[in-house]
Amino acid sequence: MALSRYNGMQNDMPNTFSSMLDRFFNESVNSRNFSGFTPHVDACETEKSFEIEISLPGVEKEDISIDFQEGKLTITGERKLEKKEDGRRYHMLETQYGSFSRSFYLPDKVNPDQISAIFENGVLLVNVPKDEQKTMKRQISISSAPADCKPKAKAMQSKELAGSENGSANK
Template sequence: MAKLQWSSWMALSEIRAEAEGMVLEPAGTKDAAYAWQPVADVVETAEDFRVVLELPGVSREDVSVEARGRFLVVEGRRAFAKETEGGVYQVLERSYGPFCRRFALPKGVSRVEIAAVMKDGVLVVLVPKVRPELLRRRIPIS
């Protein structure tokens, strides 16, 4: 086994490779490109998976829920609203701007029947499981 002589120039080449990878990836594929990520819970019941996201201050029109490939993608934007006229913020802890959360869809779910409900700043996405009788169906032969 050969001994590798590390140098600081190697780190620069790693940084360059990472930067090239970021440029070559399609826009929106990395969660780190977004300003913030809402907190989420995923609960599995006998009938479905429920994804619950906290989105206070985000309007229903500013959120999109899509099934893309093997993922459930929730994207949106929380607009910055300056609440004090002429004042200067001393502390600004709330996050604003675009957000994205991606959840892997397990096998055995119905992508066609996914539903979403938003109320009081909480988004609930229901991903129903395929019922066993729908997984197997006898096809009549004519």
């Protein structure tokens, strides 16, 4: 048996450049080990709320969970693979199955008690309303100190000055 140098391109080298590209993309895509899938998300902000739309085809409503804690909205679930064993042999299976989890950090101006979700035709729409009390613009007026507060403020200032002089004299 003779030894020959291996450069990775001898035995299984495709005949054409096109077949080489096909093989490269098929092997790189199909060789990934998906333990789950990542659903596609569209998120937007309106004047009154944040809206998160998640595409979940083939997922049952009972397999979805939505949690909100410490400003983080987490949506988890599972798309189950139902194998139908009736003499079929799959040559390609590109649909992703398994569990998923998507988390979104929201600002503190949301109202977690009013979060709602609707699941219809494989699309989950989560509406996170803003807290109107936190988002409402307010003008704060500045007033003069009442006459009875002015002597107290002056007395506090004189005590602070006396305390700092005594403190520096002792050192």
